[in-house]
Amino acid sequence: MQSPHILIVEDELVTRNTLRSIFEAEGYVVHEANDGEEMNRLLNQEPISLIIMDINLPGKNGLLLARELREKDNIALIFLTGRDNEVDKILGLEIGADDYITKPFNPRELTIRARNLLGRTRTPVEDKQPSMVERYLFNDWVLDVNSRSLISPTQESFKLPRSEFRAMIEFLEHPGKILTRNDLLLKMTGRELKPHDRTVDVTIRRIRKHFESHPGSSEIITTIHGEGYRFCGKLTSE
Numbered sequence: 414m415q416s417p418h419i420l421i422v423e424d425e426l427v428t429r430n431t432l433r434s435i436f437e438a439e440g441y442v443v444h445e446a447n448d449g450e451e452m453n454r455l456l457n458q459e460p461i462s463l464i465i466m467d468i469n470l471p472g473k474n475g476l477l478l479a480r481e482l483r484e485k486d487n488i489a490l491i492f493l494t495g496r497d498n499e500v501d502k503i504l505g506l507e508i509g510a511d512d513y514i515t516k517p518f519n520p521r522e523l524t525i526r527a528r529n530l531l532g533r534t535r536t537p538v539e540d541k542q543p544s545m546v547e548r549y550l551f552n553d554w555v556l557d558v559n560s561r562s563l564i565s566p567t568q569e570s571f572k573l574p575r576s577e578f579r580a581m582i583e584f585l586e587h588p589g590k591i592l593t594r595n596d597l598l599l600k601m602t603g604r605e606l607k608p609h610d611r612t613v614d615v616t617i618r619r620i621r622k623h624f625e626s627h628p629g630s631s632e633i634i635t636t637i638h639g640e641g642y643r644f645c646g647k648l649t650s651e
């Protein structure tokens with residue numbers, strides 16, 4: 414099996430060195446970037462499958478870089494953040510980070526999250542289903558598995574970040590079933606739910622935003638109060 418390539422985007426040398434030794438010890442090939450420019454250059458050169466990114470960077474900050482990244486790519490992304498109010502920004506801006514971790518971080522927690530996100534141990538949901546379903550059709554919408562795109566009844570196409578894509582697959586594989594926040598988080602990021610974790614709710618809100626732009630689609634994912642979420646769409650075959 415090939416070692417996954419990971420890119421650390423962080424301007425603090427000490428943190429970068431710490432991260433490098435943590436991930437090298439786990440068998441990753443580690444690349445380092447000091448800022449967004451270096452990040453983009455490395456992304457063009459190396460087969461990077463995961464980015465660990467600080468928010469406060471020289472030049473464009475991490476939030477801006479993540480937004481640009483999302484416009485062209487579905488690469489897995491974990492944010493490093495120093496402050497709690499940055500967590501709000503990450504979730505509030507809805508840029509589709511797959512996960513975040515606060516400094517000072519626990520090396521073990523970080524590597525577990527990275528591994529889970531890359532799907533190497535628990536393989537929460539493979540990004541391509543073993544059933545080889547390529548397209549899910551429901552309520553005039555399509556989820557295209559290969560391009561990870563959600564296509565609206567008017568043929569608008571939204572490329573979903575990994576967390577939203579994995580949540581949609583889980584819903585479509587379990588129509589009508591109530592999925593708890595813990596179920597969904599595990600599938601999305603491979604980690605267990607902790608108190609006050611709003612990652613799932615924010616991700617569902619982002620998914621719903623796509624549906625809400627079309628009449629009759631707002632009830633596709635419903636909230637089951639105190640329990641979780643349920644896919645109430647109608648699946649059809651090609």
Ligand code: CA
Binds near residue numbers: 425467469470
């Ligand atoms: Ca920094």
